[in-house]
Each structure stands twice: as structure tokens, then as C-alpha cells.
Amino acid sequence: MRIRFYILAAIVLLNLSLTAQSPQLETAVSATEPGWVSKTLWYVPNRVMDLLDVFRLRVKVGPGLGAGARFTDAFSFYAGEQYTTYVGLPGPRQQPVFPAFGGYEQKKGLVILGLDASDDMPNPPHYEFSEIGASAHLLFFGVDAGVSLVEFKDFVDGWFGKDSSGDDFPRSEKPAPLPGGGVLRPFPADLTFPVEEKPPTFSRIHDRLDYLQDNVPLLLQGQMRSLDWTLTDPSMIMEEQPPVTNLRLSLFVETISGPDTTVSVDPDIKIRVELPNFENSLSVFIQSSYDEDLPGTDIDQRDDKGWSFGARRQMEKWNISSDVGIHTKWPPELFARTAWKPHWQISDWNCGFEFRLFWENEDGFGIYNQLQAFHWLGQQDRWLFRSLTAGKYSESTKGYEWQQTCNLGYIFKLKDEKRRRGNVGVNDILDGASLNLSVFGSDEVMDKYRSTVACRKCIYGDFVVIQLEPGLEWSDENDWTTQYRLDAGMILLF
Numbered sequence: 030m031r032i033r034f035y036i037l038a039a040i041v042l043l044n045l046s047l048t049a050q051s052p053q054l055e056t057a058v059s060a061t062e063p064g065w066v067s068k069t070l071w072y073v074p075n076r077v078m079d080l081l082d083v084f085r086l087r088v089k090v091g092p093g094l095g096a097g098a099r100f101t102d103a104f105s106f107y108a109g110e111q112y113t114t115y116v117g118l119p120g121p122r123q124q125p126v127f128p129a130f131g132g133y134e135q136k137k138g139l140v141i142l143g144l145d146a147s148d149d150m151p152n153p154p155h156y157e158f159s160e161i162g163a164s165a166h167l168l169f170f171g172v173d174a175g176v177s178l179v180e181f182k183d184f185v186d187g188w189f190g191k192d193s194s195g196d197d198f199p200r201s202e203k204p205a206p207l208p209g210g211g212v213l214r215p216f217p218a219d220l221t222f223p224v225e226e227k228p229p230t231f232s233r234i235h236d237r238l239d240y241l242q243d244n245v246p247l248l249l250q251g252q253m254r255s256l257d258w259t260l261t262d263p264s265m266i267m268e269e270q271p272p273v274t275n276l277r278l279s280l281f282v283e284t285i286s287g288p289d290t291t292v293s294v295d296p297d298i299k300i301r302v303e304l305p306n307f308e309n310s311l312s313v314f315i316q317s318s319y320d321e322d323l324p325g326t327d328i329d330q331r332d333d334k335g336w337s338f339g340a341r342r343q344m345e346k347w348n349i350s351s352d353v354g355i356h357t358k359w360p361p362e363l364f365a366r367t368a369w370k371p372h373w374q375i376s377d378w379n380c381g382f383e384f385r386l387f388w389e390n391e392d393g394f395g396i397y398n399q400l401q402a403f404h405w406l407g408q409q410d411r412w413l414f415r416s417l418t419a420g421k422y423s424e425s426t427k428g429y430e431w432q433q434t435c436n437l438g439y440i441f442k443l444k445d446e447k448r449r450r451g452n453v454g455v456n457d458i459l460d461g462a463s464l465n466l467s468v469f470g471s472d473e474v475m476d477k478y479r480s481t482v483a484c485r486k487c488i489y490g491d492f493v494v495i496q497l498e499p500g501l502e503w504s505d506e507n508d509w510t511t512q513y514r515l516d517a518g519m520i521l522l523f
Contacts, residue, residue: 067199068197068199071197071198071199074198075187075192075197075198076184076187076188078122078127078128078196078198079180079183079184079187079194079196079197080184081118081119081128082120082121082122082128082177082180082183082184082194082196083121083176083177083180083181083184084118084120084175084176084177085118085119085120085121085160085162085173085174085175085176085177086117086118086172086173086174087115087116087117087118087119087120087134087172087173087174088115088116088117088170088171088172089111089113089114089115089134089166089170089171089172089173090113090114090115090169090170090171091111091112091113091114091169092111092112092113092168092169093109093110093111093112093113093136093166093168093169093171094109094110094111094166094167094168095107095108095109095110095111095136095164095165095166095171096108096109096163096164096165096166097109097140097163097164097165097212098162098163098164098296099156099160099161099162099163099175100161100336101158101159101160101161102143102156102158102160102213102214102216103142103143103252104142104143104315105140105142105143105156105212105213106140106141106142107136107138107139107140107147107164107212108138108139108140109136109137109166110136110137110138111134111135111136111137111166111171112135113133113134113135113166113171114131114132114133114134115131115132115133115134115173116130116131117130118130119132120155120156120157120160120175120177121155121156121157121160121177121179121180121194122196123155123157123196123207124205124206124207126198126200132152133152134152134153134154135150135151135152135153136150136153136154136212137150138211138212138231138237139237139241140211140212140213141241141245141278141521142245142248142249142300143213143216143248143252144224144240144241144244144245144248145211145212145213145215145227146227146231146237146240146241147211147212147213148211148229148230148231149209149210149211149229149230150209150210150211151209152209153209153210153211153212154173154212155207156175156212156213156214157177157179157180158179158214159177159178159179159180160175160176160177160178161175161176161177161178162174162175162176163175179193179194180194183196211227215227216248219248219251219254219255221251221254222247222248222250222251222254222270223247224244224247224248224251225240225243225244227240228240235489238489238490238492238493241521242490242492242523245273245276245523246272246273246274246276246523249273249276249300249302250270250271250272250273250302251270253270253273253302253303253304253313254270256304256313257270257304257305257306257307258306260304260307261304261306261307265306266306267306268305268306269305270303270305271303271305273300273302273523275299275300275301275302276299276300276301276523277297277298277299277456277520277521277522277523278297278298278520278521278523279295279296279297279298279518279519279520279521280294280295280296280297280518280519281294281295281297281328281496281516281517281518282294282295282516282517282518283295283327283328283329283514283515283516284514284515284516285327285502285512285513285514286512286513286514287507287510287512288507288510291327291329293327293328293329294328295328295518296317297316297317298315298316298317298336299314299315299316299317300313300314300315300316301313301314301341302314308342310343311340311341311342312340312341312342312343313338313339313340313341314337314338314339314340314341314352314354315336315337315338316336316337317336317337320337320366320387320397321366321385321387321389321395321397321421321423322421323419323420323421323430323431323432323469324399324417324419324432324434325432325434325467325469325479336356336357337354337355337356337357337364338354338355338357339352339353339354339355339364340352340353340354347369348369348370348371348372349367349368349369349370350367350368350370351365351366351367351368352364352365352366352367352368353365356389362389362390362391363389363390364387364388364389364390365387365388366385366386366387366388367385367386367387368383368384368385368386369382369383369384369385370382370383372452377404377405378402378403378404379402379403379404379451379452380400380401380402380403381399381400381401381402381452382399382400382401383397383398383399383400384396384397384398385397385398385399387423392423392424392425393423393424393425394423394424395421395422395423395424395425395426396421396422396423397419397420397421398419398420398421399417399418399419399420400417400418400419401415401416401417401418401452402415402416403415403452403453405449405450410449410450411439411440411441412437412438412439412440413436413437413438413439413440413453413463414435414436414437414438415434415435415436415438416433416434416435417432417433417434417435417436418431418432418433419431419432419434420432426471427471428471428472429471429472430469430470430471431469431470431471432467432468432469432470433467433468434465434466434467434468435465435466435467436463436464436465436466437463437464438458438461438462438463438464438483439461439462439463440453440458440460440461441459441460441461442458442459442460442461442487443457443458443459444457444458444459444491444522445457455485456520456522458485459485459487459491459494459522460485460486460487461484461485462482462483462484462485463482463483464480464481464482465479465480465481465482465483465498465500466479466480467479467480476504476505476506477502477503477504477505477506478502478503478504479500479501479502479503479514480500480501480502481498481499481500481501481514481516482498482499482500483496483497483498484496484497484498491522492521492522492523493519493520493521494519494520494521494522495517495518495519495520496516496517496518496519496520497515497516497517498515498516498517499513499514499515500513500514500515501513501514502514
């Protein structure tokens with residue numbers, strides 16, 4: 030107890046002395062290099078402060094509404110507006126001389142994949158680049174939590190006399206105060222794929238959306254080019270980084286009535302970008318949905334709701350792709366899969382088949398099969414009929430699980446009209462409506478029926494799409510009673 034008391038007392042005294050120091054003392058400190066006696070006296074307080082730098086856990090009070098998630102600055106998201114007072118663990122100090130356990134914070138705008146479309150504020154959150162965490166604010170209360178990998182390294186290095194972050198005391202000079210700004214610090218300029226400079230403020234939500242639509246693909250393209258060149262021998266660099274064309278972000282809310290009414294929220298992201306010079310067109314993918322589930326699996330019944338990061342090798346000549354990666358559940362789970370996806374056309378039918386073998390270090394091996402057939406109808410090719418048959422078997426499933434779905438849709442507008450009469454997916458559709466009928470089962474038993482009507486409408490450019498899908502459901506699990514369901518969401522198509 031005495032040791033804890035001395036440490037806390039030392040921190041309080043250091044805080045008082047640093048906040049009340051005079052200009053003469055600051056000048057004296059900057060004029061002399063600290064000696065070994067000063068470094069020794071500061072050794073334990075510096076280790077305590079380095080440990081505090083690792084964690085951010087702020088409780089916030091004030092008007093606002095917003096939510097965010099981050100896996101370093103490069104994969105960070107935020108949407109909202111808030112003006113708050115906070116208390117708690119402050120997170121990385123960066124330039125302030127001592128960690129403040131309370132203060133003010135303002136955020137307003139959007140952040141998608143590390144591109145900051147927020148307004149400059151006098152007291153932004155000042156995240157450290159490597160922080161991993163999440164934040165949420167509802168009306169008058171919120172929380173912001175995270176950990177910094179860089180500051181954890183600085184904490185470990187500090188015990189061996191190395192100051193990786195350059196924040197140990199005593200200091201030869203006082204750092205300048207951190208400026209105001211947006212939610213994130215600006216990324217270094219990329220001359221090959223220049224991102225438009227963020228304006229201090231955005232007058233309309235449309236301006237934010239335009240800025241994100243134009244610059245997110247460029248930012249991601251530049252980051253992947255840097256990664257590709259880092260992993261490749263300079264003498265083997267021959268190809269330019271291709272544009273980002275496979276990027277989708279969505280947020281869906283699913284409500285199902287019945288004996289146990291459920292409301293589930295599903296933030297979904299899918300990214301696939303190529304590394305053309307590394308191992309002959311290896312690609313990197315990030316997705317929050319789980320590929321080994323049947324397409325019609327409800328959010329709350331998915332095997333894994335975590336994110337997946339991996340690398341993909343595409344053998345286009347054979348229609349074969351192979352993936353290896355990791356699911357970000359706890360503990361993390363390794364996975365590998367190989368898929369064969371041939372496509373062919375029979376008269377007016379577009380057909381596609383998939384045979385996938387997969388392995389996970391917890392659930393073991395499994396097999397996934399899928400057969401799709403498309404047929405365009407009508408003189409103007411507005412109507413589309415689709416049949417999908419999918420099945421899955423693994424060491425963790427109860428027998429062979431399967432699904433049969435039929436869709437009849439009327440498509441007003443496609444993102445790429447050149448693909449009309451071709452094999453299109455739901456996320457190629459900007460405006461349209463469809464009737465969907467599905468049957469689910471295991472082995473030879475049917476245990477669920479579903480009927481829904483889906484409506485999609487593009488509300489801004491070819492970028493922002495909303496979708497509503499009301500319907501009915503009957504399942505053996507709920508004694509075949511009628512359940513009402515509604516899936517509602519917003520999709521960003523880059």
C-alpha cells in the first residue's frame with residue numbers, strides 16, 4: 030500500500046509542478062541536457078506514464094450522437110457530431126507534457142477507411158496512428174476505448190532505457206501544443222495518387238459524400254501501392270497499382286418478431302485490392318461478413334461475426350482462388366480456403382458454380398457448394414429471375430445444411446449498365462425491387478420458410494443506396510408460427 034501511495038503522490042506532484050512551472054524554469058530546462066541523476070529520479074514515473082499512454086478509456090458527457098471503430102488510422106470509421114467533456118484514461122500523450130485525465134473533445138463529420146471528411150475543431154480526439162478501439166455516443170453519454178500498439182512498444186522499451194516515443198521526462202525542450210483539426214491527422218501526401226486536401230469545414234452532407242466518393246479509392250490505391258512496393262524486390266517492380274473497384278460498405282438493422290424478438294445490427298465491409306508486383310498479382314481482402322455461412326443466414330445466427338483479413342491468390346485461367354488469413358475473434362482464428370468458380374452460358378441462362386474447401390483451426394474442415402442461374406426476361410431486359418442452391422457441411426454443423434432461394438426482380442438501374450443481360454449480383458443494382466422465396470433445411474428435413482420483398486433505391490448519385498426488405502418467416506424452431514421481419518440498411522458503393 031505504501032508503494033502505491035508513493036507512486037500516486039509522485040504523479041500528483043509531477044502534474045502540479047509541470048502545470049505550474051514558470052517561463053524561467055522552461056528556459057532553464059531547454060538550455061541544459063538532463064543528466065543521469067534526473068533520468069534516474071524520473072525512471073519510475075516515466076514507466077507509469079508510459080503505461081497510461083497505452084490505454085484510452087474515456088467516459089464522455091455532453092450533447093451528441095455518433096459511433097466509430099478503428100484498426101489504426103488506415104482502417105478507421107466515424108460518423109456523428111458531439112461536443113463533450115471527458116474523464117478517464119487519456120490515451121497516448123503525443124505532445125502534451127502530462128496525461129490529462131479530463132478535458133474537452135469535439136467531433137463532427139464522417140471518416141471512412143482513414144479518409145477524414147470531418148470539420149476542423151479546436152479540441153479533436155488526437156488519436157495515435159496505431160490505436161485499435163471503438164467509440165459510441167448516444168444523446169448525452171458516451172465512451173471511447175482503445176489501445177495503442179506503438180505506445181505498448183514504448184512502455185516495454187522504457188524498462189531497458191529506450192524512449193521510443195520521445196516522451197520521457199526530463200525533456201530538453203518543451204513540445205508545442207497539439208493543434209486543432211479533424212478526427213484524424215492528415216496522411217502524408219502521395220504524389221502518384223494525390224488525395225484532395227480536406228477543407229476546414231463542409232457546408233453540406235453532399236460535400237462530405239462527394240469528397241469521400243472521389244478520394245477513398247485514391248487513398249486506398251496509394252496505400253496498397255506502398256504495401257506492394259514494400260513487399261517486393263525493387264528489381265521486380267514492373268506493374269502499376271490498379272484502381273480500386275471492389276469496395277462496399279453497408280450498415281443493416283435486422284428485426285425479427287416472435288417468441289424471442291431479436292434486433293441485430295450488422296456493419297459490413299468488403300474490400301479486395303490487388304498487389305500486382307508481389308507474388309504475381311496477389312490480392313489483399315478485408316471483410317466483416319463470414320463467407321462460410323449460407324447466404325440467407327440471419328445476423329444473430331452467424332458462426333463468426335468478426336472481421337477477416339487475408340491474402341488471395343487468383344488463378345483466373347482455372348477459375349480457382351486460394352485464401353489464407355485470420356478472423357479477428359478472441360482468440361484469433363486462422364483460416365484457409367480454396368474455391369473453384371466456373372461460369373458458363375446456356376442459351377439465355379447465365380450459370381455459375383462454386384465448390385469451396387475450407388479449414389479453420391477451431392472448427393476444422395468443411396465443404397461449401399453453390400449453384401446459381403440467371404435469366405433476363407422482357408424486351409428491355411428489365412426483369413431478372415435467379416435461382417440459388419447452396420449447401421454446407423463442416424465438423425461443427427449438424428449434418429448437411431442447405432438453402433434454396435428463388436428471386437424475381439425488376440431492375441430499373443444498374444451501377445454498370447453494360448452488365449445488363451450478364452451475371453449480376455445484388456450489389457450491382459442501384460434501383461430495383463424483387464420478390465424472394467427461400468427454403469432452409471438440414472439433411473432431408475425442411476426447417477424454415479421465408480418470403481420477403483426487397484426494394485433498393487439510390488438516394489445520392491451512384492454512391493448511396495438504401496434497402497428495405499420486409500417479409501414473413503416460419504420455422505420449426507418456433508413451432509411454425511408466423512414471424513414478421515424487416516431488414517433495413519444503407520450501402521456505400523465505391
